[in-house]
Amino acid sequence: xxxxxxxxxxxxxxxxxxxxxxxxxxxxxxxxxxxxxxxxxxxxxxxxxxxxxxxxxxxxxxxxxxxxxxxxxxxxxxxxxxxxxxxxxxxxxxxxxxxxx
Numbered sequence: 001x002x003x004x005x006x007x008x009x010x011x012x013x014x015x016x017x018x019x020x021x022x023x024x025x026x027x028x029x030x031x032x033x034x035x036x037x038x039x040x041x042x043x044x045x046x047x048x049x050x051x052x053x054x055x056x057x058x059x060x061x062x063x064x065x066x067x068x069x070x071x072x073x074x075x076x077x078x079x080x081x082x083x084x085x086x087x088x089x090x091x092x093x094x095x096x097x098x099x100x101x
Contacts, residue, residue: 003027023048
């Protein structure tokens, strides 16, 4: 089983040190849910939103993956703007400039 924990650590601590707080888990392997009859596979993301809001409010900087989770839950704004379906046409520059002497 490959569960990942969402934890808070200080940036100066060692990688394997004890975290300040565990605020969630993430299971990246898609599984069928017993309450969903559509047959779709779902990844399990469990996150304490109140604690995440608190820590972001006091200056914690989430990783890109945690930022994506928090933006899916509406806690943070998405980091990357989605591409427009119909991009605006490129600007045309005037290549026949005249010079006066």
